[in-house]
Amino acid sequence: MKIGVSGIQGDFREHKAVLERMGIEALVVKKPEELDLVDGLIIPGGESTTMIRIMKMIGFYEVLKNKIENNFPVFGTCAGMIVLSKEVVNFKQDSLKAIDIKVERNAYGRQVDSFETDVYIKDFDKPFRAIFIRAPKVIEYGKDVEVLSEYDSSPILLRQGNILVASFHPELTVDTRIHEYFVEMIK
């Protein structure tokens, strides 16, 4: 198995390092044709507007969108979640419209825009340390979306078939359980 990490923009090196620690081959993907070399793709945290803009410019957007519609597994963290969402409500920006969620960007407070806390995740035996950095908030989700974790009454980890999204940064903790969950989705 080989997992791609989108190298368009963001903290892709951290995701690659997690996969390698798990003994999984990882490839930083920067061109649309490279998507055919991997069994799934992680879209990291970063700046969602920049990601979408570049994805569209180089034809990555269309190829990826088409692959996701044909069951290609994807995992988006923070900005990656925004990129995969159906709609961004508070900014005029496009997205891949892959998972049936509406998100609000930079939604967790103005004064404290970054924080970390222990969260409970469905079927995980111990809590997970979640790091939020100018995180998006899911304000609406469709009936086919499964909520795997919540914080402060909002979903923070969600899945719809081949698509997994987190509003926090599992690539910044030593805990590999969410990446392992994604690996299971690919298998």
Ligand SMILES: NC(=O)CC[C@H](N)C(=O)O
């Ligand atoms: N840490 C992050 O990925 C922040 C996301 C960023 N605020 C965005 O809207 O794209």
